[in-house]
Amino acid sequence: MNPVVSQTDSFVNQLNWHTNQSTKALEQLAGGTRLQAPQDDAAGLAVATKLQAQLRQFNAAARNLAHATSFTQTQDGYLESAQDTLNRMGELAIRAQDATLNPDQRALYQTEFQALKDTFNDTRTAEYNSHPLFDGTARTVASSPDDLVQLPGVDLFTTEQNAVTAQSTRLDTPAQAQAALQEILTATDQLATDRAATGSTLTELESAQARLVTQTEASTATFSRISDTDVNEVMTQLAREQSLTQNNLFALQQLNSNQSHLIDLLG
Numbered sequence: 001m002n003p004v005v006s007q008t009d010s011f012v013n014q015l016n017w018h019t020n021q022s023t024k025a026l027e028q029l030a031g032g033t034r035l036q037a038p039q040d041d042a043a044g045l046a047v048a049t050k051l052q053a054q055l056r057q058f059n060a061a062a063r064n065l066a067h068a069t070s071f072t073q074t075q076d077g078y079l080e081s082a083q084d085t086l087n088r089m090g091e092l093a094i095r096a097q098d099a100t101l102n103p104d105q106r107a108l109y110q111t112e113f114q115a116l117k118d119t120f121n122d123t124r125t126a127e128y129n130s131h132p133l134f135d136g137t138a139r140t141v142a143s144s145p146d147d148l149v150q151l152p153g154v155d156l157f158t159t160e161q162n163a164v165t166a167q168s169t170r171l172d173t174p175a176q177a178q179a180a181l182q183e184i185l186t187a188t189d190q191l192a193t194d195r196a197a198t199g200s201t202l203t204e205l206e207s208a209q210a211r212l213v214t215q216t217e218a219s220t221a222t223f224s225r226i227s228d229t230d231v232n233e234v235m236t237q238l239a240r241e242q243s244l245t246q247n248n249l250f251a252l253q254q255l256n257s258n259q260s261h262l263i264d265l266l267g
Contacts, residue, residue, distance in 0.1 A: 093113075144208070
């Protein structure tokens, strides 16, 4: 083999290699990731792909928890309103146990009492995204790829709650007012238990969100270490490859010049 041709091929191959390495470095800098192709790091790409899928699952779980939190907060808001309603009904039941009231005054108390019963009924039938809030149905949401959170059912249609809104619960006489008060107190106790349950659920959801944030941050950091471009390292590599490309280009030019000069001498 002609030694000049062999040397030329060597310089050309080196020039192509360093040019390709420079191009690869530029792509990593432009794209922000060092995993431009499977051959760059097959094992790293496999791990990064799994982490990417896991992060999307974490994002989906975060949306689930946000919806569950909104649902439970809405429940608690309505329960607080129901508690205010029962408190006012209890106040009226106490005031109606006054034998000195005339019929007109008692009728006013009964009118407001009936309006509060209607308000309480409206609260019991409230919905969130077409789902009844107080039908006693327990619900489950995925809080991560491996965990579930249970939303306990809150039932405002129990015997105790129904007694408050019953037609017979009235303030027409002191005796009726006294009986109504007992029904209201029993319903209030149950409502307090329901609010405690929603509070506990909100605490559990908050804890699940904190765990999910920790998991997401850890997976994101790992994914970043595997896939993200190390700018300093790649810039150093790019400078080195560009320098070697220039050196090989200069050497190839010199070789071509010497070869041309030798041909001139031989000619």
